[in-house]
Amino acid sequence: MNARLYRPEDYATAKSWWQSRGIPAMPENALPACGIVVENDEHAPQAMAWIYQDNSIGVAWMAWPVLAPDVKCFRILKTFDALLGGVETVCRSLGRRVIHVAVDRSSLKKWFLLRGFHKSADNLTSFVKVI
Numbered sequence: 001m002n003a004r005l006y007r008p009e010d011y012a013t014a015k016s017w018w019q020s021r022g023i024p025a026m027p028e029n030a031l032p033a034c035g036i037v038v039e040n041d042e043h044a045p046q047a048m049a050w051i052y053q054d055n056s057i058g059v060a061w062m063a064w065p066v067l068a069p070d071v072k073c074f075r076i077l078k079t080f081d082a083l084l085g086g087v088e089t090v091c092r093s094l095g096r097r098v099i100h101v102a103v104d105r106s107s108l109k110k111w112f113l114l115r116g117f118h119k120s121a122d123n124l125t126s127f128v129k130v131i
Contacts, residue, residue, distance in 0.1 A: 003086025006035025020069045036086035047083045060096040102126050
């Protein structure tokens, strides 16, 4: 697996992944330019996430992580590990030393805790409005 920077031409793939999962696609102009794409050994995209940054402090927000619908169960953890590794590498290079992420699936909550994240809130619901 290889992590690389997101390119605008990756958006159609991300949009199709969200739609295949019944999740409304984020508008392309709502995604930051800074994103990570994990590819398999055949260079096919397997996962994506985006990194929002605060200009005044060293915090980054990892947002909208999504897996390709055809990622096999036995590859999910390896794919997420590669995605987080790419996010951490980019954040370090940008001087970001804190990564914030919000997730709603209990399996992902446990996965993040096992990788050094600390829970910052309980029963948090995140809202997005496209205007």
